[in-house]
Amino acid sequence: MERLFGSVTIKINDKIYVKDPQSSDLGKRIIEQSILMINDIGFEGFTFKKLGNQIGSNESSIYRYFENKHKLLLYLTSWYWGWLEYQLVFATNSIADSSEKLKKAIEIVTRPTVEDSAFSYINEVLLNNIVINEYSKSYLTKEIDSENKEGYFVIYKRMIERFNEMISAVDSEYKYPSSLASTILEGSLHQYFLKDHFPTLTDCHEKGDATKYFTDLVFHTLRTK
């Protein structure tokens, strides 16, 4: 995907990191390689020590960027949602018709991820996999309420809010726009998970099926003018 402006950066809440990984070479390698590694061995098996070995750096150096691996996961997933939000806004901004706009929005968030060459050290396809397999671990914790207060989940919440508005623009009478919005976002991740591990629990096996499923669901539920 081509970008209008030379360098778009995804802005992440600076409380998530100790030192901005985008600000140095080591920081970028931490991000790049942690994506490969978490994708490979899973978040549970992932440690800063292993990451240090892989990038030829030291455990203690990684701690200068992130307090712990939980924060690193928050960083990666925030980045993903920020990236997806950018695509969402970019693709839907110019659409006047509210139904078409919502349709496009659903497509953006339910379609399979493709690599974006604009961010060379981030593999979006693998990052999407991480989001599918690990995102809920980032909020299913005892610290959720305080971390939410700190604003660690703002991007995700803003995305749901955008959907909320698009849904209400299509049908202002609909009583559950936020619930529907969150069902689309979480539900889409879940359908991709099921496809890989519980294939009998989903009908979304082919490319495009998830988009069709959620589009069908939403447009049967809403009353379009």
Next chain:
Amino acid sequence: MERLFGSVTIKINDKIYVKDPQSSDLGKRIIEQSILMINDIGFEGFTFKKLGNQIGSNESSIYRYFENKHKLLLYLTSWYWGWLEYQLVFATNSIADSSEKLKKAIEIVTRPTVEDSAFSYINEVLLNNIVINEYSKSYLTKEIDSENKEGYFVIYKRMIERFNEMISAVDSEYKYPSSLASTILEGSLHQYFLKDHFPTLTDCHEKGDATKYFTDLVFHTLRTK
């Protein structure tokens, strides 16, 4: 809720435990107190050592019932799904009309949990909380495929399959019955989670809202005869 037969037991895949906790007093205390404790301090903070202290028993004794805390979580959540499945089948079995049947089924799985006096050592309300907050951690692991093969998730899968069938009975043309079934089950847990921690991301704030939301969603999507 009253039970027809004096002692219904929820049958759990015996590969999940080393020794059946239902078979002894200590076993039941492990289940009872682990529910209280996981609910209280979360699955991450929960250890067999702490549990041992709380029940006045020894860490090593708990290991004779469960290989590790992951297996214990699988046991608890399997029990929950088995319990819910029993209620589902019990409540919908006698309903002839397929739409009414599905409506009832949605109600059963989306309504707030109430305590069931038939299982004295299990607090279903807290267990439901655990399922909301921890269930996905039981399958979002690198071992998912082998554990699935071992049948650790059969009850959950059977529940989705039951929904699948009820959906297809209402609308045999509908193309995504499994996806819709899994959306209802996972989505319902998620709406309850949002209500407590991200209230702006859901519209299900009052008792009964989740049932209304999903009933509305499903019956707008399906073509009823």
Next chain:
DNA sequence: GCAAATATAATAGTAATACTATCAATGTGT
């Protein structure tokens, strides 16, 4: 009622994890 079997408790030990602290080496700007 007693021996045998079984269940539970107590203790110790291990490798790995998730850090913190300290200090040395290297590079960068002025």
Next chain:
DNA sequence: ACACATTGATAGTATTACTATTATATTTGC
């Protein structure tokens, strides 16, 4: 050349997630 920031290396700690062994109750079978 000197200050300062960055990174690397090493060591150390508390906790976790176990395993192993032995001791002590408790149950049961005869």
